[in-house]
Amino acid sequence: MSNAVSQPVTSPFARVSGAQHRLLAFASLILLVVVFSIASENFMQTSNIIAILQATSVNGVLAVAATVVIITGGIDLSVGTLMTFCAVIAGVVLTYWGMPLPFGILAAILAGALCGCASGTFIAKMKIPPFIATLGMMLILKGLSLVISGTRPIYFNDTPGFTQISQGSIVGYFVPAVPLPNGVLILFLVAIVVAFVLSKTALGRYTFALGSNEEAVRLSGVNTDRWKIAVYTLAGSICGIAGLLIASRLNSAQPALGQGYELDAIAAVVIGGTSLSGGRGTVLGTLIGALIMSVLLNGLRILSVAQEWQTVVTGSIIILAVYIDMLRRKRM
Template structure:
């Protein structure tokens, strides 16, 4: 028995070094964020100013909340292409309730969240019950929600002119920091707790790690999957409300493209697109990397077109390091 356990000991030593590499991506992402921050601070005196930092935080909020939401779905091994346009639909519904119908602001917020949850529920049902690939189901939802936004709003922006308080949801400030930033951080903390400390989160990981094994463990896979997409929808609804509040209007033509930025943030943060791994903290770091880059490059007067190119390269590098990490096993 003695030599055998010794061999097992060797095995563990070797393997635990790989375990450490599971956190490599997150550390790498965090290190990149620091390097970018320091680099831009040195390159331009305007970067590290309070107002600019607040600007970065504010510009991360909407994409950050979206990315947090889509993290849930990506952890299950799925994908959601509809978050950008569903977010817009949520803004529009909030606008309809508050500005068209003149109902109180809380009802408008409720409408926005409910719209998001409903769209998520439909996505989840298509994936779980109709067995559509998530890519296709959410691609359909992307088009449907985009169209609905335009139809409902009559293709025109809905302004919240009669309700100045609505703008305060995102743009009111404490110590010069807009509420939107606090909403973002609050959402992130709640999402992180859900993902790591509750049964929904644990099942999300289980589905992403091995859906068939989860099913054969007696887990009602379909039900939980629908639940997870619905939960994601709530975050998308929240992003829609923050977006509408920040712009003081629901812009039906906006939204497309946000889904890819959200997915990019998740991927840069080290969440694997094949599911079963990932963290909200990583996603937030990913979202910040993207907005720091955008902001920093703008301050350095690098044209916006180039910013897109750089972010594209970052996404490719992030996924490639993820692949390298996997091969290391």
């Protein structure tokens, strides 16, 4: 998943330092795990590790969606409420209309892709800055989720298989000692697929190119608008997957949830070494960033650190991570 390495547009220095940053992020993750394991015997338990991974699954998938957009130099503030919107759509299709499970899954991902496509169109064709366009989308989708659901959670009791998407465990079926929830597998799967798209496909190359020097890409005769819309559409469909994961985990589509989740996703992206100015970033880094956030939160909870201090520590880690990134870049 070392996609930065294969990017023709990134400088050779950036490659080395990108790898270095990921190493650093990975080292911090390991260090956190070691520290918490020493501090509390309750931390390094299979059930707790699984709880951490499961807590990462939704934020991780959202962060992957945010990563592809951020690499283009854009931003997507609508990932959280789009996730909720897709969950509500799945609820409508499965519970209100009583259709079979695959239709619900398809509808959620399709709804995500459509909304992503809309955001991309606002940005590429109507030239609305990404921050504003996706801020608008964030509010539109938040409102629509409430309208469509009638401001009540939609339960999936009539679709018994639905909770298996996130809570079931294929791994646990074969290896009963490791009941790794499917939601975690889906996170890894999404990460691998998107890492592949970024490193091996034209879409991936243009994603990095747009973030490095959009003007140069345009002048070389590439239809940048089309690729930009494609990137936001990809991000949107990933949010659809996140919507399925959270709805499956809660056995319900909770229409009021979602706002604020975009910031956690962006934090994971940044901790993972993706630059907010675009052109540089990896899915693996984002995955590590998301894991650092959940390990930190879980560990602080296990240590019974007061909630107000948990927030302070999380904020400090974000600033520290970006500061290290800055230091590294200044040195080059």
